[in-house]
Amino acid sequence: MEVDCQNKSRDENRKDIVVILVGAPGSGKSTFCEDVMRTAHRPWVRICQDTIANGKAGTKSQCLKSAADALRNGKSVFIDRCNLEREQRSDFVKLGGPQVDVHAVVLDLPAKLCISRSVKRSGHEGNLQGGKAAAVVNRMLQKKELPKLGEGFSRITFCQNEGDVQNVVNTYSALGPSDTLPSGCFGQKNPDAKIQLGIMKFLKKVDAPDTVGPDVQTCVSKQDTSEKLPSQKETENVKLSSCKASEVTEGGDFPRKASDVPTLAFPSISTSDFQFNHEKASDIIVEKVKGFLDEVGNVRLVLVDLSHGSKILSLVRNKAAQKNIDSNKFFTVVGDITRLYTGAGLRCNVIANAANWRLKPGGGGVNAAIFSAAGPDLEIATKDRAGSISPGSAVVVPLPSTSPLYKREGVTHVIHVLGPNMNPQRPNCLGNDYIKGCKILSEAYSSLFEGFASIVRNQTKTVVKRGGNYGSESNKKCKGLREEPLVHMMSELDEKAILSVSTDTMEKEGLEHDKVGGNKVWGTWAQALYHIAMHPEKHKNDLIEISDDVVVLNDLYPKAQKHLLVLARLDGLDRLADVQKEHLSLLRTMHSVGIKWAKKFLSDDASLIFRLGYHSAPSMRQLHLHVISQDFNSIHLKNKKHWNSFNTAFFRDSVDVIEEIDEHGKATLNDERMLSMELRCHRCRSAHPNIPRLKSHISNCQANFPITLLQNDRLVIAPNGAVNEA
DNA sequence: GTTCTAGAAC
DNA sequence: GTTCTAGAAC
Numbered sequence: 250m251e252v253d254c255q256n257k258s259r260d261e262n263r264k265d266i267v268v269i270l271v272g273a274p275g276s277g278k279s280t281f282c283e284d285v286m287r288t289a290h291r292p293w294v295r296i297c298q299d300t301i302a303n304g305k306a307g308t309k310s311q312c313l314k315s316a317a318d319a320l321r322n323g324k325s326v327f328i329d330r331c332n333l334e335r336e337q338r339s340d341f342v343k344l345g346g347p348q349v350d351v352h353a354v355v356l357d358l359p360a361k362l363c364i365s366r367s368v369k370r371s372g373h374e375g376n377l378q379g380g381k382a383a384a385v386v387n388r389m390l391q392k393k394e395l396p397k398l399g400e401g402f403s404r405i406t407f408c409q410n411e412g413d414v415q416n417v418v419n420t421y422s423a424l425g426p427s428d429t430l431p432s433g434c435f436g437q438k439n440p441d442a443k444i445q446l447g448i449m450k451f452l453k454k455v456d457a458p459d460t461v462g463p464d465v466q467t468c469v470s471k472q473d474t475s476e477k478l479p480s481q482k483e484t485e486n487v488k489l490s491s492c493k494a495s496e497v498t499e500g501g502d503f504p505r506k507a508s509d510v511p512t513l514a515f516p517s518i519s520t521s522d523f524q525f526n527h528e529k530a531s532d533i534i535v536e537k538v539k540g541f542l543d544e545v546g547n548v549r550l551v552l553v554d555l556s557h558g559s560k561i562l563s564l565v566r567n568k569a570a571q572k573n574i575d576s577n578k579f580f581t582v583v584g585d586i587t588r589l590y591t592g593a594g595l596r597c598n599v600i601a602n603a604a605n606w607r608l609k610p611g612g613g614g615v616n617a618a619i620f621s622a623a624g625p626d627l628e629i630a631t632k633d634r635a636g637s638i639s640p641g642s643a644v645v646v647p648l649p650s651t652s653p654l655y656k657r658e659g660v661t662h663v664i665h666v667l668g669p670n671m672n673p674q675r676p677n678c679l680g681n682d683y684i685k686g687c688k689i690l691s692e693a694y695s696s697l698f699e700g701f702a703s704i705v706r707n708q709t710k711t712v713v714k715r716g717g718n719y720g721s722e723s724n725k726k727c728k729g730l731r732e733e734p735l736v737h738m739m740s741e742l743d744e745k746a747i748l749s750v751s752t753d754t755m756e757k758e759g760l761e762h763d764k765v766g767g768n769k770v771w772g773t774w775a776q777a778l779y780h781i782a783m784h785p786e787k788h789k790n791d792l793i794e795i796s797d798d799v800v801v802l803n804d805l806y807p808k809a810q811k812h813l814l815v816l817a818r819l820d821g822l823d824r825l826a827d828v829q830k831e832h833l834s835l836l837r838t839m840h841s842v843g844i845k846w847a848k849k850f851l852s853d854d855a856s857l858i859f860r861l862g863y864h865s866a867p868s869m870r871q872l873h874l875h876v877i878s879q880d881f882n883s884i885h886l887k888n889k890k891h892w893n894s895f896n897t898a899f900f901r902d903s904v905d906v907i908e909e910i911d912e913h914g915k916a917t918l919n920d921e922r923m924l925s926m927e928l929r930c931h932r933c934r935s936a937h938p939n940i941p942r943l944k945s946h947i948s949n950c951q952a953n954f955p956i957t958l959l960q961n962d963r964l965v966i967a968p969n970g971a972v973n974e975a
Numbered sequence: 976g977t978t979c980t981a982g983a984a985c
Numbered sequence: 986g987t988t989c990t991a992g993a994a995c
């Protein structure tokens with residue numbers, strides 16, 4: 250996620266960042282840096298002690314020198330070494346200064362996972378291979394001292410699973426050259442009740458203020474605990490001191506405060522599915538925000554949009570800057586409105602929903618996301634308040650404390666808003682009547698902000714009561730929380746490996762670990778491509794090309810007008826996860842064969858556009874490259890998974906895969922959860938409620954492709970064709 | 976990967 | 986009532 254602060258002149262406020270990675274071998278430090286740098290919006294340098302001496306291990310002072318050089322050249326720096334002990338990182342923290350923020354990113358992943366990765370690793374830069382890894386990792390982790398703000402960090406982010414890691418990757422890769430991130434500690438969870446008790450005692454006795462950063466209100470623990478929330482009064486006392494981390498973090502957790510600055514996160518109303526003109530909408534947003542902030546003090550407003558390069562966000566940012574709106578009180582965030590706290594460390598107690606008139610879940614975009622994240626609680630609570638909503642109005646719904654959105658993100662209220670509809674395919678379309686449209690959109694924001702103001706007023710009155718309620722239910726809830734399974738994104742391979750390593754005998758078991766790496770079990774239905782690759786002669790009728798290295802066939806269920814598979818014939822190369830440096834030339838062969846076929850099709854139909862790539866986690870065994878035309882005009886494209894497997898980061902472009910294998914020996918594999926993301930047009934990125942609507946949209950959408958697809962030859966077009974930037 | 980189908984959404 | 990999704994079975 251990206252937090253943009255406007256009103257800051259680029260040169261004056263530009264700060265470089267030193268990110269000190271903290272994590273055991275196998276925790277994913279190098280991958281983290283690579284993932285950020287691949288899509289970064291600011292210059293980064295990765296300083297890795299394992300490779301700093303011409304590709305070999307070097308010294309700490311070499312790292313320090315390189316880091317200082319990079320900072321002098323205006324680059325931000327990743328310190329990629331374990332940094333598990335305070336002393337090991339202290340010299341790097343000193344790189345900070347008025348123009349340099351020092352952050353820590355703690356990859357505090359389960360020891361078993363780090364060990365299993367280290368054990369399986371071969372040819373890693375640190376040369377920590379085989380069974381010895383278990384012993385080393387185990388020993389290092391015993392000395393682990395989690396970083397604290399008191400060491401000199403302005404921001405510390407903790408990751409306890411790969412989902413956390415991905416969120417933090419997103420945060421840093423989204424960071425533009427002049428963006429900054431809020432200070433504080435983020436992402437610690439799974440608090441132990443005993444520890445929490447200690448913190449509560451601490452909270453009560455603290456009184457000496459000690460500021461650590463401008464954004465201390467976000468310095469809170471991410472999940473609820475068996476303790477009740479501190480009452481407003483209690484938290485007032487610790488408002489500034491709660492981030493005095495050297496004490497607070499003892500035992501590994503942070504206090505949670507109930508009295509954050511009341512913050513409303515809201516999506517841009519009507520500009521997505523309802524197709525309201527962005528220029529006009531941004532004027533209204535800025536005007537309404539300014540009016541509200543002039544009247545109501547001590548609140549924050551955050552405009553949120555899921556997509557990078559969102560036009561509405563940049564319009565609003567620029568206009569807000571022109572109007573000198575305080576960037577501490579109003580700013581924009583790129584990210585998921587249902588994950589602002591866990592994803593961006595941004596505490597928003599109220600979020601707005603771009604609702605449908607029936608106040609029902611479904612549709613696409615924000616409405617679906619919020620109802621889904623909040624669970625059935627929101628639907629029930631909404632029903633209690635209203636059965637429908639008219640354009641221009643808002644409905645305030647208190648979120649039950651049982652809702653995951655409340656528990657996880659700290660959202661206490663959802664405000665449903667309905668804006669004007671300018672989309673002829675939606676009900677109550679205003680045609681092109683922008684006089685009416687602007688009036689209704691204005692009313693919608695007025696209603697939204699009034700609703701927010703009423704929550705703020707009532708919260709001040711009732712916070713003690715609500716705190717008490719919370720406490721009385723909390724035992725049960727806390728238990729439920731702890732029983733909630735952590736999100737696991739490990740491959741089956743990892744899980745198997747981990748299951749076989751018991752904590753007590755890690756060192757011993759680790760020695761034999763290299764043998765454990767079993768393969769994914771493929772269902773019989775998933776073997777078809779494998780059989781073809783192994784015995785192409787038996788399938789001659791289905792194949793359009795056979796060579797020693799690859800075979801080419803039309804996908805049996807093409808998801809577009811042209812959809813080919815280029816199959817690797819190497820036995821054992823089941824999927825992208827198996828691909829290593831030694832397969833580079835095979836990958837290049839597959840790519841060039843794919844390109845050859847794409848060009849052949851283009852010579853017949855120059856209007857086609859092709860993309861070549863792999864699924865992060867394929868359903869069918871045997872590495873296969875998809876060569877697919879971007880019309881997606883096919884009766885076989887039937888569901889969300891089909892669409893998202895070709896139109897989210899789950900689809901890895903062949904060019905990128907080759908580059909990654911070349912540079913790092915492995916390809917980034919993206920999460921299967923991508924497959925259940927909302928449906929967005931691959932050209933204009935608009936969201937659609939279901940597959941039929943999406944298909945109807947893409948059959949007409951002539952928008953230019955997003956810039957990421959236009960770079961690096963990710964799209965293959967006819968020789969004289971031109972695809973413009975979006 | 977697809978097919979089938981219950982039941983949710985409309 | 987029809988449309989659409991999503992999970993189970995293969």
